[in-house]
Amino acid sequence: YLRLNTSGQVPTLVHGGTALTQSLAIIEYLEEILPGVAPLLPPAHEATQRARVRALAAAMVCDVQPLQNKACAERVSAIRGTEPPVRDAQFAAWAIARGFRAYDDALAATMGRFSVGDAFSLADVCLAPMAYNARVKYAMDLSPFPRICSVLDEVMDVPCIKLSHPDLQPPPLP
Template identity: 35%
Template sequence: MKLYSYFRSSASYRVRIALNLKGLPYEYVPVHLLRSGGEQLTAQYRKLNPDGLVPTLVDGDVTLQQSLAIVEYLEETRPEPPLLPRDPVDRAYVRAVAQQIACEIHPLDNLRVLRYLVHELGLSDEAKNGWYRHWIEAGFETLESRLSTERRVGKLAFGDEPTVADLCLVPQVFNAQRFKVDTARYPTIQRIYDYACGLDAFARAAPGAQPDAE
């Protein structure tokens, strides 16, 4: 398998964790989001990923886009170890946590959005960072209120074994800390993050451990 990835991309980070958890080796192909106007926007890359986004996973003659669709594909084609619980209600819980991060928090804070705020709307760096923190904090507040009262939470978001929820949570916390959000204000999220980061599959997927890390 081949993963087109950028070390700091949260969506790439999710898929790297999933591949590691499932013990699937892959070739890492760096796509630099900032260099030469964005390598993800070239015509050549867009043949693999029409959206011009990372990650893209190539599995034999199959080319896959969108991190959570890729993770569901891996789950269906390489079911062990599972990244979703067996019970449909538990699966819905895990997917809802993943999607709260992937649909409500992350899209507002990714690179192309922050760029639009500065270049098109003329926002100052301060206003841009305020935007960033606003959506992270709003999202983490509701996520914390949910996880702190959720009986399914163990060492991780669902019991003690990693699921799709954790592989969305960890990159989002990493990202928040990079923007100086005080994640200690969200003790359940912070505790899950700390525990997950100690696991080999998560540690090897971390931005700093990638070949294109700066």
């Protein structure tokens, strides 16, 4: 696997003999090779909306996800000399809450039914797994983030989100 993805992390998409890594890059690649199939970005002439979608997606993928990742939390505990897993969960919950506060505030200017207007977008794709982790892995109460909760009510009904729900996936390989 390291020959395909030198970081040894997921995801990796192999298409046409080329290995592509990083969630956002893969999602945008699929959007470009399959135009119009399931658009996750507003049309090119809506540059401001596209930028808003990308900013919210990046907030989840770049600002929140790495910090709530178990490996990161374990490393922080090791450096601080604290006892995992309680401290790991506290650190992850802090990281998620910090990111969700910023996301929820940003939604005041962008949201409709979804994160940016009334169309399901890349921002919503990136929000859903972080909300799952917050609720399920870290037992967080999301009520302090009312805009996120409103958006999630819509997002969780989108067929591709329902089908990709973690509880419906096969167990990880040993």
